[in-house]
Amino acid sequence: MKNISFPEPTITPTSQPFWDKINQQQFYLPQCQDCKKWIFYPREHCPHCFGSELTWKQASGEGRLKTWSIVHRAGHPAWQEKVPYVVGIVELEEGPSLLTHLLIDNQQLRYQLPVTISYQQLDERYLPFFKKKGD
Template sequence: MEDKFIDLTVPGPTITPVSKPFWDALSQDEFVVQRCLDCTRWVFYPRNLCPHCWSNQLEWQQASGKARLKTWSIVHRPGHPAWQAVAPYVVAIVELEEGPSMMTHLLVDVKQKLDIGTPLELCLTKVNDRNMPFFRVVD
């Protein structure tokens, strides 16, 4: 299923100095998330300050790549025309095992029955020669 994304020519992510370590790790087939050294809570999306305790002591740490489904939507008409080549597709909010939530693509058939809490696993997927953090249902 992830093969359908490899030749897709779509705008890439906006990489900032704060998010660059995340994207660099993905390019090395690693999934890292920030963790606060003061309150020990995990943080996603990448940022300069911990949203829990306001500390600036955030460190990139290896994450498990495990998640649970929080909610999802089937996209039939993408916001950017280049995504039409793979529509319909499923976008979701997943809760990482470490705690934070993130928006992602689900590598599932749009007709597949999904439930809140469904276990998911990371599946790094090439889009425009860049690894993207997509998820699939755990078998």
């Protein structure tokens, strides 16, 4: 099969700073300057207090596994050669949750497993995956 490119993330002016930092292997999230809560996904207004003064700040890149799924049939042909792989929802130390790829053996997957970010290069871009903390 011919090499198929991985689909690019959908980058908007609002989410551009997130992806720029990821490409530098840094993890930044917006924080609301009114209520101090951290926000993900990036957006124009704080979903907690509707404040509009959001500042990008470096986040820990650490969290705990909330739930996961093992993918056997990929939603895009480029990912089909990677099956089976694991995707899951990580609850970040700062509060928000994000959907991400997990670099964790199936046997080690468990609720509340401590995880940490792992930048993986796909095509020309880095993506934020998560692995078991300490691995």
